[in-house]
Amino acid sequence: MPKVAVVTGAARGIGAATARRLATDGFTVVVADLDEAAGKDTVDAIVAAGGQAVAVACNVADEASVDAAFERVAAELGSVDVLVNNAGVLRDNLLFKMSVEDWDTVVSVHLRGAFLCSRAAQRYMVKQKSGKIVNTSSVSALGARGQANYSAAKMGIQGFTRTLAIELGPYGINVNAVAPGFIVTEMTDATAARVGVSPEDFRKAAADITPLRRVGEPADIANVVSFLVSENASFVTGQTIYVDGGRKL
Ligand code: NAI
DSSP states (O other): OOOEEEEETTTSHHHHHHHHHHHHTTOEEEEEESSGGGGHHHHHHHHHTTOEEEEEEOOTTOHHHHHHHHHHHHHHHSOOOEEEEOOOOOOOBOGGGOOHHHHHHHHIIIIIHHHHHHHHHHHHHHHHTOEEEEEEOOGGGGOOTTBHHHHHHHHHHHHHHHHHHHHHGGGTEEEEEEEEOSBOSHHHHHHHHHHTOOHHHHHHHHHHTSTTSSOBOHHHHHHHHHHHTSGGGTTOOSOEEEESTTTTO
């Protein structure tokens, strides 16, 4: 039986690239996103390339939705071997203009979402005494103007990762995080629009302040997730790996 990898927010961007990469690695991939239709393009791309994937509706911030999605995955595919907590949203604003709703939305999707999905996944992983969880932090965890909500959630993810590594390690479960720098997706294009510059100029400005002098592509993150869920990383746990072209230097 191929191993099963659940990737949240896999309809597009980094999640879609990660889903495609894990399918190439031999996993049956669950493309989890807000609705099943949204995940269709990712599933079609995986199947066209000879892989196996299924789209599952899952709002990561909603307990009932998460539990139902994982129950369905376990019933239909037999196990949950890998969880990639990738789903995310932005509601950027300076603190004095940030609404409670902006705060709650971002903290709910990133932090509550990672908590609910990890809690659901470990029910299966602990029983089988193996599993891999990869959470998604960000360079913004280190501080980013206009992102008090996002930065707090993304640094929270790092503490969450270390704690799960301690609690789940005895059951053979590795828990790590990736912290992407600037990656070209609809999320960064939307930020360009918000600050009033073209996506091209926004990317160039980011590349100019990055030691490797380029912005990242979704595949740059997918490659590291692929390593973290592989046996090559079997003694790596509790880590947050910055994948940022050296930007935080
Ligand atoms: P994106 O906006 O292109 O895609 C996010 C996906 O998450 C979408 O398919 C969306 O429908 C889904 N999603 C949103 N809320 C959800 C929910 N409640 N339940 C299930 N799915 C939901 O974003 P991108 O750029 O691909 O980002 C992926 C992850 O990487 C996010 O956690 C983001 O914070 C993080 N990240 C991205 C960076 C970048 O430069 N693009 C940099 C650092 C971190």
